[in-house]
Amino acid sequence: MKIRSVEPFILHVPVTGSQIADSTHTITHWGVVGARIETEDGLVGHGFTGTHAHLASDQLVTRCIATCHAPLLIGEDAGDVHRLWRKLARDPALQWVGRAGITTLSLAAIDVALWDLKAKAAGVPLWKLLGGQVRPKVRAYNTDIGWLSIADDQLVAGARRAVDDGFTGIKIKVGSSVDRDLRRLEAVREAIGPGVTLAIDGNGKWDLATCLRFCRGAEPFDVFWFEEPLWYDDVKGHAQLARATRIPVALGEQLYTADAFSEFFAQQAIHWVQPDVTRMGGITEVLQVCEAAHAFRLPVAPHAGDMSQVHVHLSFAHPACEVLEYIPWIKDCFTEPAEVVDGHFRLPQQPGAGTTPTAAAWQTLRRPTE
Numbered sequence: 001m002k003i004r005s006v007e008p009f010i011l012h013v014p015v016t017g018s019q020i021a022d023s024t025h026t027i028t029h030w031g032v033v034g035a036r037i038e039t040e041d042g043l044v045g046h047g048f049t050g051t052h053a054h055l056a057s058d059q060l061v062t063r064c065i066a067t068c069h070a071p072l073l074i075g076e077d078a079g080d081v082h083r084l085w086r087k088l089a090r091d092p093a094l095q096w097v098g099r100a101g102i103t104t105l106s107l108a109a110i111d112v113a114l115w116d117l118k119a120k121a122a123g124v125p126l127w128k129l130l131g132g133q134v135r136p137k138v139r140a141y142n143t144d145i146g147w148l149s150i151a152d153d154q155l156v157a158g159a160r161r162a163v164d165d166g167f168t169g170i171k172i173k174v175g176s177s178v179d180r181d182l183r184r185l186e187a188v189r190e191a192i193g194p195g196v197t198l199a200i201d202g203n204g205k206w207d208l209a210t211c212l213r214f215c216r217g218a219e220p221f222d223v224f225w226f227e228e229p230l231w232y233d234d235v236k237g238h239a240q241l242a243r244a245t246r247i248p249v250a251l252g253e254q255l256y257t258a259d260a261f262s263e264f265f266a267q268q269a270i271h272w273v274q275p276d277v278t279r280m281g282g283i284t285e286v287l288q289v290c291e292a293a294h295a296f297r298l299p300v301a302p303h304a305g306d307m308s309q310v311h312v313h314l315s316f317a318h319p320a321c322e323v324l325e326y327i328p329w330i331k332d333c334f335t336e337p338a339e340v341v342d343g344h345f346r347l348p349q350q351p352g353a354g355t356t357p358t359a360a361a362w363q364t365l366r367r368p369t370e
């Protein structure tokens, strides 16, 4: 499994409708920014990070893949995933310019591609390589019905439709105004009834005082978790909020390292743990977070920067993973889409990590990498 080449790629995939918004972002496309790694015996692996499809910043990641990480990989054995992770993550020159951000997103894409290769070489889907199936089903929750840009009546209609389609969990965005968001939360809870889990996501917009005011109003509606209530790195603020409200606190999609999660665990500032293989240093580092969360008896609900193509494997294989996000934007770009049937993810069957693009996606959605 000697590595012959490492090539970056960018795909820009349209979101549902023409655009969506949360409290901090408005986007029209999702960026699938990654690495295609080929070995001398002809195996090909793909891995990617997730972006907001801003070409200039996507090209910072592809340049890091091509000019900084690729030279460290050529000639190496692709099967040595953990050793190669350390080689890239602890490279003295790269560590100096970034232990988070662009270098980590590049590392994420490469690490996922290496796991994809390893699973393909073994002829098994990734979940088997990660220890096998620990649960018969992975429950999906639907995020795509709950954007802040969706009008109130459409939000309620979409929530009802998701439940009719078999989802037993949904998530809606908050972070506009306390009054508007409470009104929408109440309307959705009334529409879906008490048997469906209803999470909310603030995308780090509010301060502690606003969160406390919102939570007092939201507590009667049985909120499953409040995701990113505060600025992403604010450990102390999340700890204060977690003590002050009955609503569980969820976060992690903007944390780049296992060390960052450790601090939230130590300060009891988190109830639901949301690492993302596309944001951290890939599967290798997310596995560390899952293990640590499990040791703290905290459930994991991976954030789906990969739209669950990879996380579905992790969720079938790791005992800490309780529930998984569903957003359908990019699934049809892959030879084995992450599919939900009756509110649960289908168990992947193809060898690899679920990251092999279809020929059609490769031809029609690619953008220049420099």
Ligand code: MG
Pocket: 201, 203, 227, 228, 253, 303
């Ligand atoms: Mg979120």
